[in-house]
Structure formats: C-alpha cells, structure tokens
Amino acid sequence: MIPAINVSQVHKHFGQLHALDDVNLQIEQGEFFGLLGPNGAGKTTLINLLAGLARPNSGQLSVLGKDVVKHYRASRRLLGIVPQELVFDPFFSVREVLRLQSGYFGLRHNDAWIDEVMHHLALSDKADTNMRRLSGGMKRRVLVAQALVHKPPVIVLDEPTAGVDVELRKSLWQFIQQLNRDGHTVLLTTHYLEEAEALCNRIAMLKSGRIVALDSTQNLLNTLTGCRVSLQLTGALPIALLPQVIEQTDHHYVLALPSYQALEGVLSALRMAAINVQEMSLQQPDLEDVFLQIVGKENE
Amino acid sequence: MNSFITLFYKEILRVWKVSFQTVLSPVLTSLLYLLIFSHVLEQHVEVYPGVRYTAFLIPGLVMMSVLQNAFANSSSSLIQSKITGNIVFVLLAPIAYGEFFAAYVLASVLRGLVVGSGVYLAALGFAQPPLQFPLWIITFAVLGSAMLGALGVIAGIWAEKFDQLAGFQNFIIVPLTFLSGVFYSIHSLPSFWQELSRFNPFFYMIDGFRYGFFGLSDISPWLSLAVVSGCTAAMTLLTLALLKSGYKLRH
Numbered sequence: 122m123i124p125a126i127n128v129s130q131v132h133k134h135f136g137q138l139h140a141l142d143d144v145n146l147q148i149e150q151g152e153f154f155g156l157l158g159p160n161g162a163g164k165t166t167l168i169n170l171l172a173g174l175a176r177p178n179s180g181q182l183s184v185l186g187k188d189v190v191k192h193y194r195a196s197r198r199l200l201g202i203v204p205q206e207l208v209f210d211p212f213f214s215v216r217e218v219l220r221l222q223s224g225y226f227g228l229r230h231n232d233a234w235i236d237e238v239m240h241h242l243a244l245s246d247k248a249d250t251n252m253r254r255l256s257g258g259m260k261r262r263v264l265v266a267q268a269l270v271h272k273p274p275v276i277v278l279d280e281p282t283a284g285v286d287v288e289l290r291k292s293l294w295q296f297i298q299q300l301n302r303d304g305h306t307v308l309l310t311t312h313y314l315e316e317a318e319a320l321c322n323r324i325a326m327l328k329s330g331r332i333v334a335l336d337s338t339q340n341l342l343n344t345l346t347g348c349r350v351s352l353q354l355t356g357a358l359p360i361a362l363l364p365q366v367i368e369q370t371d372h373h374y375v376l377a378l379p380s381y382q383a384l385e386g387v388l389s390a391l392r393m394a395a396i397n398v399q400e401m402s403l404q405q406p407d408l409e410d411v412f413l414q415i416v417g418k419e420n421e
Numbered sequence: 422m423n424s425f426i427t428l429f430y431k432e433i434l435r436v437w438k439v440s441f442q443t444v445l446s447p448v449l450t451s452l453l454y455l456l457i458f459s460h461v462l463e464q465h466v467e468v469y470p471g472v473r474y475t476a477f478l479i480p481g482l483v484m485m486s487v488l489q490n491a492f493a494n495s496s497s498s499l500i501q502s503k504i505t506g507n508i509v510f511v512l513l514a515p516i517a518y519g520e521f522f523a524a525y526v527l528a529s530v531l532r533g534l535v536v537g538s539g540v541y542l543a544a545l546g547f548a549q550p551p552l553q554f555p556l557w558i559i560t561f562a563v564l565g566s567a568m569l570g571a572l573g574v575i576a577g578i579w580a581e582k583f584d585q586l587a588g589f590q591n592f593i594i595v596p597l598t599f600l601s602g603v604f605y606s607i608h609s610l611p612s613f614w615q616e617l618s619r620f621n622p623f624f625y626m627i628d629g630f631r632y633g634f635f636g637l638s639d640i641s642p643w644l645s646l647a648v649v650s651g652c653t654a655a656m657t658l659l660t661l662a663l664l665k666s667g668y669k670l671r672h
Contacts, residue, residue: 200513
C-alpha cells in the first residue's frame with residue numbers, strides 16, 4: 122500500500138539554521154499519527170514542506186505517492202491542512218470563506234458537504250457571520266472546516282487545540298476521530314501530550330530538526346521502566362532517599378523508583394526515621410515522561 | 422480552471438465589498454483634479470488646435486485612474502493577505518502559478534476599467550472629448566492596466582510591510598504617472614525633459630490612449646502600441662517567473 126505520507130532524507134536550512142536534518146518518516150494510510158517536539162524542533166517546518174509553503178533543500182516528500190514539488194497540484198488535493206496561526210479573511214462570512222476554499226480546490230456546488238462540516242463543528246448558526254465577528258475558538262473551527270472542504274484523505278493538524286476551550290477540544294477530537302475511522306489519515310502536532318497519548322497510534326518525536334524517537338504510542342510508554350510515587354509526609358525525607366526525588370514542595374515529594382519492589386525500601390527507611398505517611402499515590406508513566414526522558418537524554 | 426475562476430471572483434467580491442474606497446473615491450479624486458486644473462488652465466492652455474484644455478485633460482485623467490487603480494488592486498490585496506496571513510489559503514490550494522497570475526491581473530484590469538469608465542462618465546459633465554478610435558482606447562486601457570496589475574503583483578509580493586508598498590506607490594508609480602503627459606503635451610517641455618519622458622513607459626500609455634479620442638498624439642500611436650505591448654509582455658514574463666520560483670511566498 123502507498124504510504125499516506127512519505128518523507129525521505131529531507132534537509133531544510135534557513136540561513137545558518139539546520140531546521141530539518143535528514144528526516145525520514147513514513148505514515149501509513151489510516152494512521153492517527155502524532156508529531157511531537159519542543160518549540161523550534163521543526164514540526165511546523167516539516168508540515169510547511171508537505172504543504173508546499175516551503176521547499177526542501179534536498180530530499181523528497183510525497184502525499185499518497187504524489188511528490189509535493191513535482192506533482193504539487195495532485196498532492197495538495199490529497200492534503201487538508203489546519204495551520205497553526207489563527208488566520209482569517211476579514212472580508213467574508215463563514216459560508217463565503219468555505220465556498221471560496223471549495224472553489225480553489227476546483228469544487229463547485231459543494232454546499233451539502235459544507236453544511237455537514239459546519240454542523241459537526243457547531244458553526245451552522247454562524248454561517249452568515251463575518252469572520253471578524255467570530256471569537257478565537259470559532260475562527261479556529263473555521264480553519265478546521267476550510268481544511269476539510271475538499272474531503273482530503275490526509276488531514277494535517279498543526280497545534281489545532283492551542284488556546285481552545287475544553288468543550289471545542291472534545292467535539293473537535295470526536296469529529297477528527299470519526300474522520301479517522303472513516304479512513305482518513307491524520308497527522309497531528311500538539312503540545313498537549315495527553316492528547317497525543319489518547320489519540321495517536323504512532324508517534325514521532327522531533328528535536329533540533331532530527332527524529333529522536335519513532336514508535337507506536339504503546340511501545341514508547343513501555344520503554345519506561347519503574348514508577349513514580351507521590352508522598353505527603355509528616356517530616357523531612359531521610360537523606361538517603363534524596364537522590365530519588367524529582368519534585369518537592371514542603372513535605373510533599375515525588376520519587377522516581379527503578380521498580381515497584383523499590384517501594385518497600387522507601388517505606389522501611391521512613392519507618393526507621395519515624396516519619397509517617399499522610400498520603401501516598403503511585404503514578405503511571407505517561408507520554409510526558411517518555412518525552413522528557415528522550416528529549417532530556419538527547420540534551421546530555 | 423475552477424480555481425482561477427474562484428480566485429478571480431474572490432478578488433472582485435473583495436473590491437465590491439469596499440467599493441466606496443476602491444471605486445467611488447478614486448473617481449472623486451479625479452474629478453477634483455479636473456475641476457481645479459480646468460478652472461485654472463482652461464483660458465491659458467491649448468495643447469491641440471481647436472481642443473479645449475478640459476477636453477484634452479479628460480483622457481489623461483481617465484488613463485491615470487485606470488493605471489493607478491490597477492496597480493493598487495493587486496498590490497493592496499496581496500500585501501493585506503500576506504500581513505494578515507490569509508494568503509495561506511490560496512497557497513495551500515492546487516492553484517497553478519499561471520492561474521494565480523491571471524486571477525490577480527484580470528481583477529486589476531477590471532477594477533482599472535471600472536474606475537476609468539466612472540471617471541470618464543462623470544467627466545462628460547465638464548467636456549465631451551470626441552471618440553475617434555474606440556478600439557485604440559480599449560487596447561491601451563487593457564494593456565496598461567494589465568502591466569500595472571502585474572507590477573502590483575510584484576510589489577505586493579516584494580513588500581513586507583505597508584510602508585514599503587506605499588514607498589513603491591508614492592516614489593515610483595505616482596511620479597511616473599504624473600510626469601507622463603497627463604496634464605500637458607511633452608512638446609511643451611524643454612528638450613531635456615522631452616527626451617527623458619521617452620524613457621517613461623507611462624508616457625506611451627497616455628499618449629496612445631489619448632490618440633484614440635482625438636486622433637492626435639505626441640508620437641506615432643504605433644510606436645506607443647509597440648512600447649506598451651513590449652513592456653506588458655516583459656512584466657508578465659517577470660511576474661510569472663517570480664511566481665514560479667516561489668519568491669517570498671514559498672520559502
């Protein structure tokens with residue numbers, strides 16, 4: 122099967138900055154794929170290359186087999202991109218914007234689908250409102266709708282939930298998950314790691330223009346051994362345990378332990394020091410831990 | 422083809438939605454020029470024998486409006502889209518660079534012709550220049566506005582802020598149009614300035630356009646046609662090359 126997105130040996134320079142450094146990535150059709158990384162890692166640059174908003178210095182990118190430079194018209198028809206910046210055209214209403222966007226993709230008489238998209242994004246009652254009068258969250262929904270007017274098989278969302286309220290985030294993800302179940306491939310970049318963990322089946326982590334991790338979400342989580350224990354104590358933690366502390370406020374401590382068995386040692390040390398435990402909880406490793414571990418390791 | 426039609430339609434819709442500023446206000450400005458210059462100079466100047474100065478002035482003012490508005494249309498639309506960021510919607514779509522060019526330039530031509538017609542109709546209240554060769558009038562209006570529309574595309578893509586675009590407009594477009602013989606015949610100039618005027622492509626546009634009204638011109642209309650066609654073709658090729666290369670649009 123042709124991959125939905127193929128990125129092969131891509132380099133991109135902006136002056137002295139090596140924004141993308143030999144990036145290789147293959148996203149299969151039907152995947153819900155997460156692209157994570159700190160600010161400036163190159164996530165948006167990679168998306169801009171896919172979109173044709175920027176051109177690679179070397180290497181190839183293709184969408185469903187269509188090269189984004191050589192066959193740019195075909196590849197753009199297959200791609201729906203929700204840009205990160207909250208941009209809008211102040212001259213037009215929501216419906217006008219969506220009709221124009223359909224027309225740019227060569228589609229006339231697209232009103233049935235436009236109505237459906239507006240319905241799913243709760244935009245129907247704003248159809249005839251000028252873009253200027255919409256709140257930030259509403260403008261974000263219109264951006265999503267614009268990316269979907271041509272029913273693209275591959276959908277790219279660049280930080281779509283930045284600054285968006287919980288209500289919209291939930292309904293947006295339901296709609297995107299529905300599209301994914303219907304066969305659309307989704308590529309997502311986000312700062313909210315719990316979102317990526319809940320939604321994405323596979324994840325790539327970018328750092329300084331290089332892919333530093335690429336695996337299924339579950340495998341990435343499995344790479345973390347050990348556990349974290351959160352303790353509220355009646356006194357100060359014994360000195361012997363201090364190397365394991367990763368967070369501390371007053372007598373509240375979070376300790377990273379190599380395994381569950383190590384918990385017994387912690388508790389006995391506390392007993393010996395006659396310190397009581399007021400509250401205790403165990404924390405499951407999450408994507409944030411994986412992220413910090415991988416990105417942190419690279420820093421060393 | 423649909424992409425081109427939609428982009429063209431979008432540009433027209435944008436102009437229409439702010440027609441007070443894009444159509445009515447330039448018509449009013451031109452009428453003010455006409456009112457003042459004709460009042461001051463009508464008794465003192467006769468450029469062509471038997472032609473009132475006001476009648477002489479009208480074609481020049483019409484063409485000046487056509488050219489300035491054609492330039493303003495593509496350049497201001499592009500800079501606004503770039504600064505607000507919504508140009509991304511056009512760049513993400515499967516629109517070929519030729520379609521992009523055609524949509525912006527044709528919208529500029531249309532705006533230029535609409536404003537020019539408005540100025541002409543309103544000016545008829547002051548004087549009625551003859552219409553000797555309407556085909557020449559239309560040819561020069563279309564070629565001139567296409568060239569300025571293309572120049573507007575270049576300026577709109579090149580400029581990164583409104584200030585730079587205003588500089589382009591105020592230091593290049595406005596002086597070249599004012600010094601092109603809108604208000605006078607170049608034969609009335611000292612020979613140095615006459616020679617210099619011949620390097621101004623706008624001079625050929627105005628002179629050829631005016632020939633269509635009076636059948637009289639400072640130089641042969643065929644020479645004007647050749648120069649204007651050549652400049653429009655060169656500007657078209659340059660703009661297409663810039664768009665194809667992705668200059669300042671695709672990084």
